[in-house]
Amino acid sequence: MILVDGQRQDTVSALDRGLLYGDGLFETIRFVGDAAPLWPRHMQRLARGCARLRLPVPDPALLWREAQASRGDMAQAVLRISLTRGVGERGYGMPAAPRVTRIVAAFPMPALDAAPYRDGVRLHLCEMRLAEQPRLAGIKHLNRLEQVLARAEWNDPSVAEGLLCDARGNVVSATAANLFAVVDGVPVTPALERCGVAGVLRAELLEAFPGTRVRDLPLAECLGAGELFLSSSVRGILPVQAVADKVFAPGPVARAMQAHWQGLGFSTEQA
Known part of the structure; x- marks a missing residue:
């Protein structure tokens, strides 16, 4: 309704x-x-x-x-x-x-498949770059044209999301999810003071896992991470299986955050 x-x-x-x-x-x-x-x-x-x-x-x-x-x-x-x-x-x-x-x-609620939570999802590396506007950074304003144009870059049904960078070459997020990486054993999520949406599940995870660092994340460092995963208040925690040709595997940090998400009352089961 x-x-x-x-x-x-x-x-x-x-x-x-x-x-x-x-x-x-x-x-x-x-x-x-x-x-x-x-x-x-x-x-x-x-x-x-x-x-x-x-x-x-x-x-x-x-x-x-x-x-x-x-x-x-x-x-x-x-x-x-x-x-x-x-x-x-x-x-x-x-x-x-x-x-x-x-x-x-x-x-x-759209139907959920357990496989992406278990095995991870593939990401397209978007050509679209997010513009910097600190006054609007973090909030979920109605203008989503950057995300619309980024999403138009692929139509392969096996690709679940797109990875977005800013003009400086720092990773910001997916088109409709925040991103976490594990770099040298430390969880990292991109800083969002210049662009991007500060997700509510991201905020929950930052409070629940206080060792997570918030900082700029250059693309090369992101692609060299030990783990990569997405967070979404609707879809939860999705490990990244691949970004273009770069392959990843779900790891213990993603699994711990998945467990926290489920502990909030969410699941991948359909009622």
Whole structure:
């Protein structure tokens, strides 16, 4: 079900600033039954994004009620919350008192295959480079054109994701997941102060595994890592099997983080 400002519908105004300018934010949240194990972290990131974009922060209790109404009786669901600055005057100037458009939409959780969690996934090394914009780095704003263009670079169904770098040649993330590497036995995840999305599962793992370092990760160092794996609040921890012709194998750090993810209440089993 899709709710727009609390009403069951699936349309917004053609003058909505989210459509015209990508002026807004979104969160994609996995539900397991009535529970969303990472909900508090999603709400924290949404509040940070609202502060960054000067948007009013929605009431988390209201979002929770609408999330449950939208989810209905789905045993497992993926929920998307989108906030835009709403309808305003033509032009880039912000409305003095924005009336935020709130969209809450639930979809059935896609079928999961246990093999990628066990054996890993293949990545395409993207030609697309992420532009640096510290003001927008970390938050999940509505403009995802870089990811759309990167995803268009491959159509091989055996390739699950694409590896994205910035203009300096540092690895940033996959198109729809954060990335971790194990370098000389130490877990590392790329710094995201200049570009990229700071995922909520990434935040959870950084707290649970305090030995993980956050720093720039040059592509050559990434490709020489002992382990490589992705983190996603919907898909969980996916070991990387290969990046182009470079082969990897799942290792103990990825397995430990998979166990932590499952301990939160997630699984690769379909209800």
